[in-house]
Amino acid sequence: xxxxxxxxxxxxxxxxxxxxxxxxxxxxxxxxxxxxxxxxxxxxxxxxxxxxxxxxxxxxxxxxxxxxxxxxxxxxxxxxxxxxxxxxxxxxxxxxxxxxxxxxxxxxxxxxxxxxxxxxxxxxxxxxxxxxxxxxxxxxxxxxxxxxxxxxxxxxxxxxxxxxxxxxxxxxxxxxxxxxxxxxxxxxxxxxxxxxxxxxxxxxxxxxxxxxxxxxxxxxxxxxxxxxxxxxxxxxxxxxxxxxxxxxxxxxxxxxxxxxxxxxxxxxxxxxxxxxxxxxxxxxxxxxxxxxxxxxxxxxxxxxxxxxxxxxxxxxxxxxxxxxxxxxxxxxxxxxxxxxxxxxxxxxxxxxxxxxxxxxxxxxxxxxxxxxxxxxxxxxxxxxxxxxxxxxxxxxxxxxxxxxxxxxxxxxxxxxxxxxx
Ligand code: HAM
Numbered sequence: 001x002x003x004x005x006x007x008x009x010x011x012x013x014x015x016x017x018x019x020x021x022x023x024x025x026x027x028x029x030x031x032x033x034x035x036x037x038x039x040x041x042x043x044x045x046x047x048x049x050x051x052x053x054x055x056x057x058x059x060x061x062x063x064x065x066x067x068x069x070x071x072x073x074x075x076x077x078x079x080x081x082x083x084x085x086x087x088x089x090x091x092x093x094x095x096x097x098x099x100x101x102x103x104x105x106x107x108x109x110x111x112x113x114x115x116x117x118x119x120x121x122x123x124x125x126x127x128x129x130x131x132x133x134x135x136x137x138x139x140x141x142x143x144x145x146x147x148x149x150x151x152x153x154x155x156x157x158x159x160x161x162x163x164x165x166x167x168x169x170x171x172x173x174x175x176x177x178x179x180x181x182x183x184x185x186x187x188x189x190x191x192x193x194x195x196x197x198x199x200x201x202x203x204x205x206x207x208x209x210x211x212x213x214x215x216x217x218x219x220x221x222x223x224x225x226x227x228x229x230x231x232x233x234x235x236x237x238x239x240x241x242x243x244x245x246x247x248x249x250x251x252x253x254x255x256x257x258x259x260x261x262x263x264x265x266x267x268x269x270x271x272x273x274x275x276x277x278x279x280x281x282x283x284x285x286x287x288x289x290x291x292x293x294x295x296x297x298x299x300x301x302x303x304x305x306x307x308x309x310x311x312x313x314x315x316x317x318x319x320x321x322x323x324x325x326x327x328x329x330x331x332x333x334x335x336x337x338x339x340x341x342x343x344x345x346x347x348x349x350x351x352x353x354x355x356x357x358x359x360x361x362x363x364x365x366x367x368x369x370x371x372x373x374x375x376x377x378x379x380x381x382x383x384x385x386x387x388x389x390x391x392x393x394x395x396x397x398x399x400x401x402x403x404x405x406x407x408x409x410x411x412x413x414x415x416x417x418x419x420x421x
Pocket of ligand 1: 084087113115120121122123125126127129130131259260282283284285286287288304305306307308310311
C-alpha cells in the first residue's frame with residue numbers, strides 16, 4: 001500500500017469499527033452505573049481558559065510540559081488550552097453555576113496531554129469519571145472508590161489492585177513538607193538532576209519520580225501518614241473501614257502522590273496487574289478540597305476519579321475479557337434481482353428494531369453471500385426472482401445448521417424477532 005499523504009497526528013489514533021463499538025459499550029456501561037449511583041452527566045467544553053488548568057499545579061508535568069495551549073483570534077486574544085483532564089473543568093463549572101451541593105456528576109470524553117507517546121500513553125486519550133462536590137463525608141470517598149472498583153469488575157477484569165493513601169490537608173501538610181524538604185535537601189547530591197530542580201519547586205513531586213537513581217532516596221523519605229492530624233487520620237480510617245465493610249481489598253501506598261497538585265486527604269490509584277508496562281495505572285482519583293475555591297468559587301470539598309478508557313481496554317485484552325460486542329446487524333439482505341427489493345426489506349426490518357444491511361452495485365449471489373458472512377449477521381434474507389413473484393424471502397441461517405426456509409415477506413420481521421429471542 002502506498003504511503004498515505006496524511007496520517008493521524010503523533011500520539012493520536014483512529015478508533016475504527018468494531019473496536020469503536022467496544023469503546024461505546026464501555027462508556028454506556030459506565031454511564032449506566034454512574035446514573036444508578038445518582039450521578040448526572042456533565043458535558044463541558046473541550047477547551048478552557050488556560051488559567052483553569054494552571055491550578056493543576058505549577059510544578060506538574062501536565063502544566064509545565066504537556067499543555068496543548070493556543071491563542072484564539074479575539075482582540076485581545078484569549079490564552080486557551082485543550083483539557084488535559086476534567087476535574088478542573090467540573091470545578092470551574094461548579095464555581096460558575098453554583099448548583100446545590102452535594103453535586104454529583106459523571107463525564108466521558110477525550111483529554112489531551114503532550115506526552116511522549118508509548119504503549120498505553122497517548123496525546124489524545126479518553127477518560128470516564130465522576131466528581132462529587134460539596135461534602136467532605138468520608139462515606140463519599142468510599143462510594144466513589146467502590147463505584148470504580150465495581151466498574152472494572154463488571155467488565156470482567158479480575159487483576160486490579162487498589163492503591164490507597166492520604167495526602168493530608170492544609171493543617172498537617174506544612175509540617176510534612178518541611179520534614180520532606182529537609183530530608184531531600186540533605187540528600188540532594190544523590191538525586192537525579194531533574195529531581196534536584198523539582199525539589200526547589202515542590203518536594204512532594206520528587207516522590208513521583210520514576211527515575212532509578214531517585215529510588216533509594218525516595219524509599220527512605222518521611223511519609224505523609226506519619227504527619228496526619230487526628231481529624232485527617234480519622235477521615236482516612238473511616239474510608240478504610242468503609243472499604244472493609246464492602247469487602248474491597250486495597251494496598252496502603254504511603255508514597256502515592258499522583259501527578260496533579262490539587263489532592264488533599266484520600267488519594268487512590270487502580271493498577272492493572274495484567275499490563276506489564278509502566279503504564280499500568282488504569283484510573284486514579286482522590287479529594288481536592290481546595291480546588292473550587294482556587295478557581296474563584298466558594299470553599300467546597302470534592303472527591304472523584306477518572307479512569308483511562310484506552311488503558312482499561314488494553315487490560316481487557318490482556319485478561320481476555322470484555323471482547324468486541326456482536327454486530328448489530330442481524331439480517332444481511334442478499335438481493336439478486338438488482339437491489340431495489342433489498343431497499344424495502346431493510347427498511348421494514350430496521351423499523352421493527354432488527355439490524356439489517358445489504359450490498360450495493362447489483363453484485364453476484366456469491367459475492368453478496370461473502371459480504372453477508374463477513375458482516376457477522378446470523379441470517380441472510382435472499383431475494384431472487386421466484387421470491388419476488390411469490391412475495392417471499394429465503395431466510396438462511398448463517399451460523400447454525402437449521403438450513404433455510406421460505407417465509408412470507410409480511411412475516412419476516414416477526415419471524416426473525418422470534419428466532420433471535
Ligand atoms: P490522572 O491520574 O492524571 O488523573 O488520569 C487518570 C487516568 O487517565 C490514568 O490512570 C490513566 O489511566 C489515564 N491517562 C492519563 N494520561 C494518559 C495518557 N497520556 N494516555 C492514556 N491514558 C492516560 C486525572 O486525570 C484526575 N482528573 C482524576 C481525578 C478525578 N481526580 C479527582 N477526580
